[in-house]
Amino acid sequence: MWGVGALAFVAVLTFLLGFVGARKANTTPDFLVARRAVSTTRNAAAISGEYLSAASFLSVAGLILKDGVDALWYPIGFTAGYLALMLFVAAPLRRSGAYTLPDFAEARLGSTRLRHWCTFFVVCIGVLYLVPQLQSAGLTLTTATRLPTWVGTAVVSAVVVVNVLGGGMRAITLVQAFQYWAKLLAIAVPTFVLFAVFLGRPDAGEQAQASDRPPVLTEAKTITLPESVRLQVTEPITLTVHGVVRGEQVDARVYWAPGSYEVGAGTELDFTAGSTVPVVEGSPTRSVNWLTPQTGGFNELFQTYSLIFATFLGTMGLPHVLVRFYTNPDGRAARGTALHVLSLLGLFYLFPTVLGVLSRLFLPELLVTGKTDTAVLMLPEAMLPGMAGQILGAVVAAGAFAAFLSTSSGLLVSVAGVVSTDILRGRVREFRWATVLTGAVAVSLALVLPRSDASMTVAMSFALAASTFCPLLVLGIWWRGLTWVGAVSGMVTGGGLVMVAMVGSVLSSYRGSEPHALLQQPALVTVPVAFLVMVVVSKATSRLLPEDVSRVLLRMHAPDRLGFMRDRDVARFGTDEERARAASGGGRHRRLTLRPRSRTSEQQGDEK
Known part of the structure; x- marks a missing residue:
């Protein structure tokens, strides 16, 4: 009941703020760049609001619950990317006078062919980023209200499309600025309360100590697996199983020795109090490993550095982030906006980190299913049974819902703006048609495609942005030798390699095997390759340098x-x-x- 009320409140308030922001939006510049009149502080809050997506609000805590200290690179990378953006891109991009990324590419290199390729990659990145937002919205609504998953996806899509139709960038600027502060409040208050509850427990010191043992269930639990998983057992346990294990039907109390167990979807596992928790294969099985960085050998080290490349450099290539810098009055304001964003994001990411650590202590059962994205939503009731936990859970759910709305709004505006100006005629009417079309495609994909960790999908979006637009912007702004042929070659090479890695990763998961590290996080290879191809091809086609x-x-x-x-x-x-x-x-x-x-x-x- 509390959850439904909180989600309804956020949805209605978002719609009303969008209506207020849309009252004076009637021209194409209003819809695309809010007439370039957004102040530094409001734009910083709006960027932070749309940037703090499902991956930030839900998955960062879930990854820390599952992977430990190695997962801290996600919030570090998401934040530090704005330092590179502030130093190298923000001010020159605003001074270019462009309206979209494809518009910038044509202004710099004078090629309509390059502009078409930029349009293609903007749409790919936007849709790839938008789908996990809609899927996570469905997960949040299901967790908070027990309604079907598709309902949350449909509600978020409807609210976002209506707001964007009403006033484009001008309408959602006010919405996103408000939603940053709403998200910060929605995650900060529960974190302070739950941490105080933890410190007040008599066994807090004992729980916080590192151990050579896996996490332990403090009470009896019955866990139903929503999909097939491979569980790693490090200490012998006795449990009751109703379902399929290693391809055989089991309906009895069984003994599991240390080893790996393939458990089928729908299987019910009954654990007694004090049982150690089997962990989804690939995650740290013991608490001491969870607290120790880089225990997985070369593959894990490669993934970490690849993640750093993707998040540090991908930020400066995300279309829905860059388009907001076009709304500043001038280059100095754009650079100041990036500086403000750094502080706002740094403040926010303190709280998911604390919630992830607490989830390891109070929600170890999520390590069995692997569905750790729900940790932030379930933790309040796990630590505070009763009405207090329900109210805190509703607050967190409202913040998560605001995250989906603000990020989805920014993505929809950036993709619709490019589609309307580069494929259609660029008028307000075309912008609205592009909004409806983009929203329909994203909803269809969100309902059809299987759901994975939002952070993983978003990280792949960062890798695609880092391998396409990051080289284009850095070289286009700072190297006069770039040609349109070199830019196209680098973007197609880098972006194509990332897409091949995505397909390979999906195929590996369908076969039931763990994807190779290069397929999961390809940026460490694809980004240098994209830069190298752009430079080499540009030098070979130097006769095509623009005269201006x-x-x-x-x-x-x-x-x-x-x-x-x-x-x-x-x-x-x-x-x-x-x-x-x-x-x-x-x-x-x-x-x-x-x-x-x-x-x-x-x-x-x-x-x-």
């Missing part, structure tokens, strides 16, 4: 007060007043255009 490269780079790097910055597509999207000012060279901007350069017939033939 010096002028474009000057605009991106010149201080704001010199007045070189101007909107690239005023003629297409601006109001009559803005078009007149641009035509006369009036206002604070100098009359420097970013039209694609005139190419020779030979170069035009190369591009075709």
Whole structure:
């Protein structure tokens, strides 16, 4: 009951804030970049609101519960990526005057073919990131209310689509800024309360100590496995099994010696109090290993460094994050926004870390099913049975629901903006059609595709962004030698390798085997390869360098007060007043255009 009320409150409040923000949205710049008038502090809160997704709110704590200290690289990487973005990308990207990432690519390199490839990867990254948000929304609603999973997916999709239809970026800016503070409150208050409860327990010191034993169930538990898993047993246990183990039907009390056990979906396991917990294969089986970094050998070390590459560099390539920097008034404000985001994210990630540690002590049964994403939702009632736990659980569920709404809104705006401007005619009507189409595709995939850990899917989205847009932005902003052929070659190579890894990982999981580390986290290979291909191919096609490269780079790097910055597509999207000012060279901007350069017939033939 409490959970339903909390989720309904968040949904209604989100809709009302979107309605308020959409009242003055009536032009394409309103829908795409909120008329470039968002202040530094509000934009930082809005970016933090959309960036703190299901992976942040639910999966970070779940990964710490399951993998221990090695999982801390997720919140570190999610936050530190903004340092690289602030130093290398934020201000020049805003000064380019572009509206979308494909628009920036064409402005820098003068190629419509490159723009089409950028559109393709924006859609891929957006949908890949959006699907786990919708699936996690269904998981949250099911955990809090026992309603079917598809209901949560449908509710989030409906609220997000309606808000984006009403006012695009202008409508969701207010929503996302509010939702950051709502999420922070929803995770901070329960964390403080539950940690105080833990410290007040007489056995708190004993529970907190490291041990050579696996986690132990403090009371009898009956666990039903929602899907087939391979469990690793390190200490002998006796339990009652009703279901399939190692391909055979079992309905009896059994003895499990140390080893690996394949347990079928729907199997019921009855544990007595004091039983050690078998753990899904691949996770630390003993508490001492859980507290010790890098105990899995070379594969685990490779995955860690690959995750660092993906999260540190992928942030500067996420379309739904970058599009928000177009909403700042100038480059200085964009850099200040990135600095503010660093502090807001650093504050937030303190709390999932604490909840993950507490979950290891009070929810060890989740290690049997592997469904650790639900830890944050279940922990309040596990530690505080009764109404107090239910109220705290409702608060957490409301925060998680806000995470899905804000992140899904940002993703939908970024993808719809690119589809409307690059595939359709770019008017407000086309933006709304693109919103409906993108939302329908994402919902369909979320309902059809099997659900995995949101953090894993999101990490793959980061790897794809790091292998495509990160090289394009870094080289496009800081290296005058980049050509459109080199950019396309690098993006296709890096992005193609990541997609091959994703397919290989899915096929491995269907065969029941553990995917290779390179398939699970490919960024350590794909990012350097993408950079290398861009540089080598650009040097080989140096005759295709844009003639206006010096002028474009000057605009991106010149201080704001010199007045070189101007909107690239005023003629297409601006109001009559803005078009007149641009035509006369009036206002604070100098009359420097970013039209694609005139190419020779030979170069035009190369591009075709």
